[in-house]
Amino acid sequence: xxxxxxxxxxxxxxxxxxxxxxxxxxxxxxxxxxxxxxxxxxxxxxxxxxxxxxxxxxxxxxxxxxxxxxxxxxxxxxxxxxxxxxxxxxxxxxxxxxxxxxxxxxxxxxxx
Amino acid sequence: xxxxxxxxxxxxxxxxxxxxxxxxxxxxxxxxxxxxxxxxxxxxxxxxxxxxxxxxxxxxxxxxxxxxxxxxxxxxxxxxxxxxxxxxxxxxxxxxxxxxxxxxxxxxxxxxxx
Numbered sequence: 001x002x003x004x005x006x007x008x009x010x011x012x013x014x015x016x017x018x019x020x021x022x023x024x025x026x027x028x029x030x031x032x033x034x035x036x037x038x039x040x041x042x043x044x045x046x047x048x049x050x051x052x053x054x055x056x057x058x059x060x061x062x063x064x065x066x067x068x069x070x071x072x073x074x075x076x077x078x079x080x081x082x083x084x085x086x087x088x089x090x091x092x093x094x095x096x097x098x099x100x101x102x103x104x105x106x107x108x109x110x111x112x
Numbered sequence: 113x114x115x116x117x118x119x120x121x122x123x124x125x126x127x128x129x130x131x132x133x134x135x136x137x138x139x140x141x142x143x144x145x146x147x148x149x150x151x152x153x154x155x156x157x158x159x160x161x162x163x164x165x166x167x168x169x170x171x172x173x174x175x176x177x178x179x180x181x182x183x184x185x186x187x188x189x190x191x192x193x194x195x196x197x198x199x200x201x202x203x204x205x206x207x208x209x210x211x212x213x214x215x216x217x218x219x220x221x222x223x224x225x226x
Contacts, residue, residue: 040218042204042218042219043204043216058213090155101214
């Protein structure tokens with residue numbers, strides 16, 4: 001399972017509050033990704049990281065920021081949550097040797 | 113730019129019947145193609161992938177997919193459906209110099225009737 005954990009697994013919050021989701025990996029992979037999953041859209045890339053303090057935007061980055069201060073942790077922050085950010089969020093790592101992404105278990109976020 | 117279209121958001125088959133889930137891609141460069149499966153309340157699990165080697169790719173749980181460049185397709189098949197195959201399936205595309213940034217299709221939910 002590529003040693004990926006996400007926390008929290010479930011969160012309910014209110015509009016306008018800040019939220020931080022954490023992705024933790026144990027296998028020292030350089031690339032990490034944050035996706036959101038919504039019905040009919042599959043998964044869409046929010047942000048990704050290609051090393052410590054190296055991040056870039058994905059397809060749906062508005063309203064989200066990320067940070068990566070150490071290899072094993074990739075944080076996704078919603079500065080001021082909105083109802084449109086209600087979704088399931090998945091973290092992934094890239095296994096460089098197989099050029100394959102492996103996914104964490106997901107975080108279900110509800111913004112009321 | 114790259115994109116993926118999965119025809120049929122829901123597919124229903126009887127147990128023991130052929131499973132065929134369709135995926136068509138668009139890519140201006142040679143693609144890498146993936147199928148992932150998602151069981152309820154779980155993350156995505158890799159089923160199989162194509163990265164420019166053999167065009168017929170075998171994956172886990174008896175699934176296989178064939179890369180057809182002329183049809184820009186990568187359909188997923190299984191000869192005989194099992195109840196445990198009920199899940200959502202996602203096709204995804206990337207290419208060698210894309211930093212492994214995946215573009216996903218909208219997903220197909222497979223239902224298996226007894």
